[in-house]
Amino acid sequence: MDTPSTFSPEETAGFKRAAAAHAAAMVEPGMAVGMGHGSTAVAAVPVLAERAARGELPGTYFVPAAHFMAEALRRAGLPVAGLDDAPVLDITIDGADEIDPAGNCIKGGGGALLYEKIVGQAAQRLVIVADAGKLSPRLCSRHALPVEITPFALASELRFLRRIGGNPSLRQRPDGDPMRTERGNVIADCAFAPLPDPAALATSLDARAGVAGHGLFVGLASCIVVAGPDGVRELE
Numbered sequence: 001m002d003t004p005s006t007f008s009p010e011e012t013a014g015f016k017r018a019a020a021a022h023a024a025a026m027v028e029p030g031m032a033v034g035m036g037h038g039s040t041a042v043a044a045v046p047v048l049a050e051r052a053a054r055g056e057l058p059g060t061y062f063v064p065a066a067h068f069m070a071e072a073l074r075r076a077g078l079p080v081a082g083l084d085d086a087p088v089l090d091i092t093i094d095g096a097d098e099i100d101p102a103g104n105c106i107k108g109g110g111g112a113l114l115y116e117k118i119v120g121q122a123a124q125r126l127v128i129v130a131d132a133g134k135l136s137p138r139l140c141s142r143h144a145l146p147v148e149i150t151p152f153a154l155a156s157e158l159r160f161l162r163r164i165g166g167n168p169s170l171r172q173r174p175d176g177d178p179m180r181t182e183r184g185n186v187i188a189d190c191a192f193a194p195l196p197d198p199a200a201l202a203t204s205l206d207a208r209a210g211v212a213g214h215g216l217f218v219g220l221a222s223c224i225v226v227a228g229p230d231g232v233r234e235l236e
């Protein structure tokens, strides 16, 4: 699912690298660092590896939210741990699919939304890294909202999502089967109209037992690092 952007793929890739490098510079020696998912967060890995190789990050270790990120960290020679080893993270670096002016985000385009939210909430500072193409006046203007559903509850949660205007479609694998998350759940991508009140929607999704997670990150980001044609900005 691609977010429409006014920037070329090459420009966007450069912005992602710039935002990731900026966030990687926030990591300090001895920190426990949560690492999310997606190409922007992964772009921080080589920068962190270079810093570690220069001896700048003694005692720093990394808690990945997804298998893909764990592999990237291991390949780069960075120390990886689980959340049980570090229940309080100093900082988490993660990407986003869409960001509103208040810093609320839609995440989960990569399917790791629940674990991303867990490492985000476990951190004293959640730093979101993004290219300027992710900025939007209202969430759901440019990206559907991923909702993770326990398969047992699938029919009833799809009915609920339709009733509240979510227009859900089940995310599929290339072979046509429903895509499964790392915990065996399925994802409904919900094409809501642009959201007037993301917090209210988050509350109603949180109240559903069959909803294992959703991609609305309301008030969770401490800092949004956005890179665009004018350089890198921090939105606090």
Ligand code: ABF
Pocket: 036, 037, 038, 039, 040, 041, 094, 095, 096, 097, 106, 107, 108, 109, 110, 111, 113, 116
């Ligand atoms: C993760 O990666 C997800 O929550 C989000 O869906 C995605 C962003 O991807 P990218 O950085 O590749 O644009 O952070």
